[in-house]
Amino acid sequence: MTDRFLISLSPFVRLVEDPPGQFSFQVKKVNLPLVKPGPGLLAAVQRLAGEGATERQLDSLVSSRDGAFALFKLHFYLDELADQGWLCHAVRIDRERLATSIPIHRDHRFEGEPVRKDERCLLSRFACCRREGDRLVLESPLSRAQVVLHSWRATALAAGLAVPRTYGELAAAVAGITVETARLFVQLLKNAGFLTPALEDGAAAEDRQPSLVQWEFHDLFFHSRSREGRHANPYGGVDRFRGKAERPPLVKQKMSSDVVELYRPDLERLRKTDVSFTEALESRRSKRKHGPRLITDKELGEFLFRCAAVREILPARDAHITRRVYPGGGAAYELDLYLVVNQCRNLRSGLYQYYPLEHQLCRLSERTMEVEWLLENASYTARTDPPQILILISARFQRVTWRYGSMAYATILKNIGGLYQTMYLVATAMGLAPCALGGGHSDMFARATGIDYYEETSVGEFMLGAG
Ligand SMILES: Cc1cc2nc3c(=O)[nH]c(=O)nc-3n(C[C@H](O)[C@H](O)[C@H](O)COP(=O)(O)O)c2cc1C
Structure with missing residues (x-):
């Protein structure tokens, strides 16, 4: 279920009109043409390229103008964009973005897997928070996405996951956060690959995984960033x-x-x-x-x-x-x-x-x-x-x-x-x-x-x- 998330085009992708009337999505030399879009589909992709919209809002934009049949076309393009790693997912609070997951490699797919009410998880020990330009980002060598933390509330939520919590417990621990916002935030981080389940005894599941347990944070981060496969940085x-x-x-x-x-x-x-x-x-x-x-x-x-x-x-x-x-x-x-x-x-x-x-x-x-x-x-x-x-x-x-x-x-x-x-x-x-x-x-x-x-x-x- 991803319909509560705000979807938008990745900042690495451009919606280009060239020649007039012909649109395509472009990243460097990769090009995905938008074939004969109706006015509803065009409005939907322009929303994607702009402030973003939920899936439900996109559906309604397209079906109200192009008819219900055109929803096939919208979802074809959403799938294509997701396959390329060109879609971001965001959680909002008070109409402002709280956190946005941005794919940094095309193999990343945001599945939208839900989080159970009684599911306790915590931040992976491989996650790190740093400033990139004027944004604070979470990164991890286990993930092919980057999460932008847009406000102090997002950092407070991430800090709240230093210990195992259900989303209900997280909401209770961070002032001004509703249970629904905490649920979406946890779901976003989980799907972006930044969380690890807490086991019955409170230990992080990743710490019991033999292939991971001996990796130090800096070694795995260095390995993943100096090899291809988990980022799209110049190489x-x-x-x-x-x-x-x-x-x-x-x-x-x-x-x-x-x-x-x-x-x-x-x-x-x-x-x-x-x-x-x-x-x-x-x-x-x-x-x-x-x-x-x-x-x-x-x-x-x-x-x-x-x-x-x-x-x-x-x-x-x-x-x-x-x-x-x-x-x-x-x-x-x-x-x-x-x-x-x-x-x-x-x-x-x-x-x-x-x-x-x-x-x-x-x-x-x-x-x-x-x-x-x-x-x-x-x-x-x-x-x-x-x-x-x-x-x-x-x-x-x-x-x-x-x-x-x-x-x-x-x-x-x-x-x-x-x-x-x-x-x-x-x-x-x-x-x-x-x-x-x-x-x-x-x-x-x-x-x-x-x-x-x-x-x-x-x-x-x-x-x-x-x-
Ligand atoms: C990258 C590297 C680091 C090494 N570090 C140490 C070290 O810190 N102390 C040490 O006594 N020997 C060190 N050695 C030597 C190795 O212990 C040695 O090459 C290994 O035991 C095999 O023995 P050999 O060189 O006699 O064939 C190092 C060798 C290499 C290539």
Whole structure:
């Protein structure tokens, strides 16, 4: 039963008249023509495109002007629009909208399933409320719709569903809300996929669902928004900020003039003498214990050159790209390396930036408190002594976010995987001890380097030493 809801066209859909007298519904390149509408049907779709109407009001508009037979046509179009995910449903209070459910993917269908009087439900733990433009919206990775909360009463109702309630109990808990309004609000959220039933013992049903219970809110939200299927946001290489913001440079500039030239290996010689690819692949292991021998500056230079130095700068579509040995989504190469040198032969300990274009280290600081903390944190993460070298991998986010819609951060994490494996294989080929780390302290990195957290901060950590 949906006849108490206000139906309207989704804000993403336009009712277009082109040429005069010919109407169609349009979203981007998708077009649904309105074939020979009578005056009643035309008035009905104009209401849909405007303030909206209930199904009963639409029926009456059409049957009073075009005759009862034309209702078939109205319902054909309502079904088509619903199938495309182009219809919104709203609950009103005092003639104003209280909440509107807007499909954000065409697979969303508002079925209008009713809510029983004795049915207790609560807001899904995956629902989140945030400001989008000048509206407050509820979103959830479990849903293919977004619910706009138009007024404080809607937010009060949503807050009332933080605990299990029937719609009658909800009405009693929120001042100025009738039982009928609470019923429609609960029905709207239920059909939009934001509620979970309360079980007899008061637990949320979704918390007993084995496939859901281990998902953290942020992981599932990130997963659903960085993959296709549950939203219609711009996706892929859409050049989001072209013409609006400068893309950060190909390679980050040197952060200090205190520069250490690094050893460059002879790649031609290595092509002939290096261990075989299969040998490196098959013998690769994570090694967390370093020493007693110290890694040398020459080994560190060779390692960095083989993993991360820029090989070439090449012209591309409208800019330049760098070529490196590890793959990188869109050749953005947003990842940068910073080194905490704990113990290394012929290299002063402290914090360094790796400059991959000229294969140099730029010294940033002594062993400050923050640098010590980063080392301690790595040793705690790997349950071992502080590593000889801790490599902090940062991302210059705007290299990727400038171009990619929806998948930017996910792409960065995938790129780290490519770099990690490259580091592992090079370290193995060189007889060094490598170990990737699964977490680190990005704020501490920001404090140690003085870099703006939102512009660039650490997204990966890697320990290296002599085995
Ligand atoms: C993304 C990633 C995160 C990791 N995080 C940690 C970590 O935090 N601490 C640790 O000691 N090892 C960590 N490792 C190493 C894994 O434990 C190791 O790769 C795994 O046990 C398989 O062993 P192997 O690398 O020796 O084949 C990580 C590896 C990867 C790829």
